[in-house]
Amino acid sequence: MKGENIHVKLGRKDILHGVDFDAEPGKVTAIIGPNGSGKSTLLKALSGELESYGEISLNGHSISELKPWQLAAMRGVLPQSSTVAFPFTVLEIVRLGLANGLAAADDSLPSRALAHVDLAGFEHRSYQNLSGGEQQRVQLARVLTQVWDVTYHDQPRWLLLDEPVASLDIAHQFTVLGVARNFAKQGGGVVVVMHDLNLTALFADYVYVMSEGSVWGSGTPTAILNDQTMLQVYGIDLPISTLPNAQVPFILPQAMRQTLTA
Ligand SMILES: Nc1ncnc2c1ncn2[C@@H]1O[C@H](COP(=O)(O)OP(=O)(O)OP(=O)(O)O)[C@@H](O)[C@H]1O
Ligand SMILES: [Mg+2]
Incomplete structure (x- = not known):
């Protein structure tokens, strides 16, 4: 997946100012950066x-030339937040993935996917009655x-994931990152927006750092997390x-404790 000189304008505001981006299949590529720096917009x-200017290609095909069903067949997107307005069951939500990706309509897939995110047996629960972290895992x-x-x-x-572990407990963070890691290990591509820098250091092969709508820098976690x-x-x-x-960098927030104890 490659992006060259990506510009995005929302309303009258320029949000992305010429982003170059490259992610390889078989690898986990993370995007980090402060709130409002343009991570979700880039994803x-x-x-x-989202309409953009510049050139974005997926497996060598310009995305502007791919039909919606071709895009759906090639990449899945987990948004940062999802609102579901109707009283769907968990199974009904997960089955939307079947229709979207032409996945040979294997009816056992939704339950197998639920088991992967530790939600086996949740099929007939009401989505709206789940906890925030459970809802996030249903969407995954x-x-x-x-x-x-x-x-x-x-x-x-390709899996494009916007903060997939943001509302998960520590055990389920590893469950979900393990699923993404396994997807890459089998040869798929993973692009993931993250805030937790320690998990990023453990999990990502390559990291893009966004700042104010541009790529501030990129590199391996060891090279860029400094x-x-x-x-x-x-x-x-x-x-x-x-x-x-x-050899993995780690950030110890304890060094900031003076800002909390003043
Ligand atoms: N529809 C919109 N119209 C105008 N500005 C927008 C719109 N959507 C997003 N923005 C602005 O674009 C900037 C980038 O937003 P984006 O959601 O990409 O940030 P982010 O890096 O994902 O932040 P966070 O870590 O909070 O999720 C922000 O300043 C935001 O206010
Ligand atoms: Mg975001």
Whole structure:
């Protein structure tokens, strides 16, 4: 998946100012950055859901030339938040993924996808009565149902996830990131917006850092998650360390405790 010189204008406001982006199948590519920096806007542009200027291609095809059903067959999108206005059951929501992705209409997929996100047996529950984290996992099951096989006509499929673990407890964060990691391991592409920098360091192969509608920098977690990024992008003086045997950078918020105890 590649984006060159992506511009997005919403209303009268320029939101993205010429973003270049490249993600490889088989890898997890994370997008991080402060609130309002343009992460969700970039993900929506890459998914083809939002009008943009510049060039975006998916497996070498310009997305502007792909029909909606072709896009649906090649990539699944988990939005940052989803509102469901009608009293659907969980199964009805997850089954939407079947219609969307032409996934050979295997009727067992929704239940298998629910089991993957630790919601086995939730099929007939009312979606509206679920907790926030359960609803988020139902939406992920819908997306997984859509792109169940990691290839489509020998081309990789893509998971585009906007903060998939934002409202999950620590155990389910690992469940969901494990599902995404496994998708990449099998050859699919994963692009994921994240806020938790420690999980990003553990999970991502490559990281884009957004700031004010542009790419501030990119690199492997080890290369890009450093003191300078914390200061220049987030405006906080928070030293980054490295776990002794893991070579993974980690951020210890305890160093900021003076801001909470004043
Ligand atoms: N429809 C719109 N009209 C005008 N401005 C918009 C619109 N949608 C988003 N914006 C602005 O675009 C900027 C980028 O928004 P975006 O949702 O991409 O941020 P984000 O990086 O995903 O932030 P967060 O971490 O809070 O989810 C923000 O300043 C937001 O206010
Ligand atoms: Mg967002």
